[in-house]
Amino acid sequence: MTDAEFEAAVEQIRSGDKQGLRAVYDAYGDRMYRFFLSRVHHHQDAQDLTSEYFLKLWECLPGYRKGTGHRSWLTVIARNMATDHLRRASREMPDDEIESSPALTQSESAEDTVISEMSMTALLERLTLDEQEIVRLHIAAQLTFREIAAVLGRPLGTVAWKYRNAIGKLQKAVKEGSPV
Amino acid sequence: MTRKEIEKRCFEEMQQNIPDREALWQRIEGSLGEQPAQPEVPHIRVRHTGRYIMTAAACLLVVVGASVFWRGGTAKLETNHAPMMDNAVAPAGDAPVYDDAAADEADEAAEADEEDNADQEISDGEAVSPQHSAGAPAMDAPAAAADDADADWEADCDADFSADEPAGEADVQDGAVSGRQSLEQYGPKADDPIPRRDLLYTQDAAFDPEEALARTELFVKAQVTGVSQDPQTGIVTYALSVLETYEKSDVPAPYELTLRTRSPYTMTEQSQYLLTLCQGEDGWQLVSDSTAPIGLYADGTMLVHSEWTLLEDYADTRIEDGTGEWWIISDPEALDVLFDAWTRIP
Structure with missing residues (x-):
């Protein structure tokens, strides 16, 4: 729209x-x-x-x-x-x-938890709160990084940077089948 | 699994069990009430009618008349031409003497005229002239202030939300701001008294961006708050206020920095830079004197030295100065490329 x-x-x-x-x-x-x-x-x-x-x-x-x-x-x-x-x-x-x-349980220590169900939703929970929010806004609400930066009041570079980090963590977790 | 595949998988999971759109709409529509009437924007306006002004003028005349009468009827109505003060205290020369009564009367009359005019113009729906606005602040100030506030707010919103276009790109592309002007405005200035360039190292041609990134433990966005130089050693001390940090691992991010260097890439006070830092014996330090800081402008553009070869594709404008070629980059994605390259380095 x-x-x-x-x-x-x-x-x-x-x-x-x-x-x-x-x-x-x-x-x-x-x-x-x-x-x-x-x-x-x-x-x-x-x-x-x-x-x-x-x-x-x-x-x-x-x-x-x-x-x-x-x-x-x-x-x-x-x-x-x-x-x-x-x-x-x-x-x-x-x-x-x-x-x-x-x-x-977002603050729960990742080291103490083994993810039995490899759903992305479960993996998302293992990201930092900031990263979760940015991933949700980008994927679920389909906002651009610029829009996310405006919503969160954070610099664009920080948003893009945290998103990349988050996706990198998810990639690693999926690949290794281990907690993020 | 690629980034796109991760995103797709996330999306598909979130998409599962999406409720029936029509059913949910029926539920929403069934709960909608009447659209509440929008309250009118309060508009504060002082409005004086002609009758009020006539009454006020009549009262004033009565007061002035009574005053003259009580002074014994012999005193003349004082004017600007009549002396009111003793010679001993009167100012020298032909300085005009303030007459309270006459001035009040004149003010009242002028105010009445202005108010009449203002009423006329506002009620006619015409714009108030600038002169008139200045003369009748009580009437126009609230609306003007609101307009100003709106304008500011809209400007803020434009700044915040117009991000679909890289900031500063239009200026650069339009040629409204040439590269040279930008460099002179924001970049290192050759004639800056501090630091003295003859005391600094000459440019080190051995700069290797990959090596610099490999040594980088922390990126910081910082503002220079102070610059001083030791005239003996040439070492420049920069005091910086850290605005943002970008770290790969959990390192205690500093709030303030003091960096000592003989880097030829000087930084200017109150300007902002993106710096590559590593831990030294005395705390955080630049990864090397040959690593050029990235200048960050208020409009979102960046001034990047051509040493950062991995950003060359993003250069909008190329500039030469005594320390080599610099690029003005307006695409913020360039920083992502830099950070991405950094994170890929083990």
């Missing part, structure tokens, strides 16, 4: 036309679902978040300002929602579940 198409959709939404939101949903629904799924690791939660996300867009899209880079703008909202969700979940989850939750 180009900026012009997005702005046209925003105009429709401003006038209360749901087709404007439908256009945004068609363009970004799958990406946002992938992004949420990669963050929360739970299909139903990812669906709920996707649904909530577009309801939120319905309310706040009329406030969107032209020329701000709509993909980055959309992703910032999704990122905040996912963060809020994880924060809420961690508060509501009993301690023993927290320990076993895959989404919350």
Whole structure:
């Protein structure tokens, strides 16, 4: 979806036309679902978040300002929602579940863990938080490095650099069948 | 497994169990309420009607009249031409004397005129003239400030989000900024008093980028905060503030750096550079005096010495100076190439 198409959709939404939101949903629904799924690791939660996300867009899209880079703008909202969700979940989850939750074992020592299931999702968990986020934004949300740099407020070179590192680690892990 | 294959595999896993798009849309659509009315942007405006101004003028006249009356009716209405002060304290010459009453009256009248004009222009939907804006800040300031803020914000956004085009590329390509101008503006200057070039090493032709990368333990992006030179040894001491670090392994990244060198590639104060560092006896040091720092400009372009042969394909503009050929590079991917080459070195 180009900026012009997005702005046209925003105009429709401003006038209360749901087709404007439908256009945004068609363009970004799958990406946002992938992004949420990669963050929360739970299909139903990812669906709920996707649904909530577009309801939120319905309310706040009329406030969107032209020329701000709509993909980055959309992703910032999704990122905040996912963060809020994880924060809420961690508060509501009993301690023993927290320990076993895959989404919350990111700081677990890689050396102590043997990855039995060689899924990329599992391997992603072994990257640093920064690297995970950049990989998710690039692959799941399909943002360019420049857009990721804008979303995270990090220099482009750092983003590209961390992404390369992350992919290198994944390559190595897949090749050796060992933890990242 | 190549990078593309890794990305594809990640994507496919994330794509699994994508919910039925129509069903999810039905769910979303069913929960949509009416589009909330957008609150109007508050517009603060002081508006004085003609009746108010007439009333104010009448009140003023009454006050002035009463003042004259209470002074005994003999005092003339003081003007700028009438002396108000004793000669002992009066300024020399024909300096105008401030008359409170008359000045207030004049101010009120002028303000009333301006407000009338402003109302007229604003209500007509016409642009307020610059002169008028200057004369009526109370009325125009909020809108003007908001406009300024918008402009700043938009400029920031442009800066942040217009990254699809390499920064500075247009300038270079358009020839608006020639390579020579850029070098003079940002690069090492031959006439800089510090450091003195005659005390520095001459350019070392034996530079080997692969060797330099192999010795590099840390890349830092840093800003020069101070430069001094020992006149006896010629050694230049650079104080640098580290902005970013790029490391292959877990090394304690410095926040401040002090580098001593006789490198012919001088750095200028307040400029930013990408430097290749390794651990020396006294802490971090340049990997060698023959390794040219990469100049980083505010517009995203880089000034790279031709020693860095692996970046030659990215050169937009080539410049010669006393230390050899330099390239202006606007494509940020060039740094990726450099880092990539570095990470491939065991």
